[in-house]
Amino acid sequence: xxxxxxxxxxxxxxxxxxxxxxxxxxxxxxxxxxxxxxxxxxxxxxxxxxxxxxxxxxxxxxxxxxxxxxxxxxxxxxxxxxxxxxxxxxxxxxxxxxxxxxxxxxxxxxxxxxxxxxxxxxxxxxxxxxxxxxxxxxxxxxxxxxxxxxxxxxxxxxxxxxxxxxxxxxxxxxxxxxxxxxxxxxxxxxxxxxxxxxxxxxxxxxxxxxxxxxxxxxxxxxxxxxxxxxxxxxxxxxxxxxxxxxxxxxxxxxxxxxxxxxxxxxxxxxxxxxxxxxxxxxxxxxxxxxxxxxxxxxxxxxxxxx
Numbered sequence: 001x002x003x004x005x006x007x008x009x010x011x012x013x014x015x016x017x018x019x020x021x022x023x024x025x026x027x028x029x030x031x032x033x034x035x036x037x038x039x040x041x042x043x044x045x046x047x048x049x050x051x052x053x054x055x056x057x058x059x060x061x062x063x064x065x066x067x068x069x070x071x072x073x074x075x076x077x078x079x080x081x082x083x084x085x086x087x088x089x090x091x092x093x094x095x096x097x098x099x100x101x102x103x104x105x106x107x108x109x110x111x112x113x114x115x116x117x118x119x120x121x122x123x124x125x126x127x128x129x130x131x132x133x134x135x136x137x138x139x140x141x142x143x144x145x146x147x148x149x150x151x152x153x154x155x156x157x158x159x160x161x162x163x164x165x166x167x168x169x170x171x172x173x174x175x176x177x178x179x180x181x182x183x184x185x186x187x188x189x190x191x192x193x194x195x196x197x198x199x200x201x202x203x204x205x206x207x208x209x210x211x212x213x214x215x216x217x218x219x220x221x222x223x224x225x226x227x228x229x230x231x232x233x234x235x236x237x238x239x240x241x242x243x244x245x246x247x248x249x250x251x252x253x254x255x256x257x258x259x260x261x262x263x264x265x266x267x268x269x270x271x272x273x274x275x276x277x278x279x280x281x282x283x284x285x286x287x288x289x290x291x292x293x294x295x296x297x298x299x300x301x302x303x304x305x306x
Contacts, residue, residue, distance in 0.1 A: 003283055004180055005137055006301065009062055011278020012133055012271045013055040013300065014290050015256040017089075019266030020044055020052050027231070027263035035260045038293045049293040050089045053096050054271035057131035059087040059300075061155065065138045069151070075113030075158050078104050089295035095267075097233070100127040103159040114154065117161035126238035128160035130268045132169040133275040136176035145199055148173070160235070163209050168239045171196050171216065172272070175243070179279045185247055193217050212236060222247035231262035231269050238265065242272035252281040253290075 021042025022035055040048035060077040064070065080086035082104050085093055099118045106116040117123075135152055142148045149170055156169045174195055178188035197217050200210050213236070215221050221243050229244050230237035241262055249255035252274075259273035260266045278286060291297060 001137075004279055007278040007281070007283035007286065008133055008137065008176070008275050009058065009278075010283060010286060010291065010294070010300065011252065011256075011274040011276075012058050013051045013274075014286060014294055015259065015270035015272075015274020015277070016051040016055045016267045017049050017270075017294055018256055018274075018290075019260045019268070019270035020046055020050055022260065022263075023052075023095075023266050025263055025266065027261070030261045030263050030266075035257060035266075038290055044094055046094065047090070047295070049295045049297075051295060052089075052267045052271075053081075053093070053100070053127075054130040054268050055089075056081050056087045056093070057100075057127075058133060058271070058275075061131055062134040063087070065134050069138065071113045071154050071158070074155065075107050075116060078158065079107050083108070097125050097127040099123045099125050100159045107158075113158045117157040117159045119157075119161040121162060121164070123160060124162050124164045124235045125160070125233050126235045126265065126268050126272070128156035128158070128165050129168050129172060129235050129238055130271050132156065132172055133176060133272075135169075136173045136180060136279075139173065140177050140180050145195070149199065149203075163206065164212065165235050167196075167200075167205070167209065167213065168235045171213070172239060172242075172276075176276055176279060179276060185280070189220075189222075189243075189247065216240060216243060226262075229262065231259075231264040231266070233265040233268065238268055238272055241269050242276070245269070245273045246276050246280070249277070252277045252286050255281075 021039040023043045038048050060081055064074045064077050085091045103116045139148050152170045152173050153166045156166045175192040178191050221240055229241050231241045245259040246255050255277040256270050256274045259269040
């Protein structure tokens, strides 16, 4: 399990760092000049191997879950990230989404983490999906799916409380758990579809919301053409793009490079894809030259295993 945790968390950080220099670049630009390895500077003028908010919040969650589940402490870890640069690559925050910013501002003012998140339809960016992978390790042995869903909902809702964001995180966590348990891609995907659709029906979730996930849950997202796979910051697009990249690749490096070269929200698509690809292919199959360039790699190796 230690290797899987390390592979998943490093998978997030490296996918993120590959995408940071080209965030907001179009797919057409990246077809002309594709990312093939780690780059420096670019969009955010950061050194090579720099991760962004995606990894920082993933690491905050990872650290807190190693101590047990305490929603308020997870929220306060996010506050430390904003105020003091906790779990940033170089000691300072350089990127934060609007919904995440507003929600953490409520935490800073003393609001409970149970009520801090934005809840409106327009608040469905990918800011909770990008940091949710650690819950898969924490919840892998949870047999009560209602409790599993509730935990995912609580953690997502620290910043993103709308059902669509929560359900996207739920799908991703279920899929990651299936990979952790050793299922192959197809088995994990089919089981995720069955589990999440059955749960949605039992719970009586809004059919209009569930219908939005049709390409993932009722069809096969991997069969769609790249041209209709969006890589924007919308949570549903990020989930579709990440699953599409992972299911259509044969290695960690192919998956994350495919994700980053879709363009737009490159760091987040890279991070979300990188988490599941890391679990599936293992730490030893993440390119060593990328690991050697990642920021704070020594403390990462120590922290994610303790």
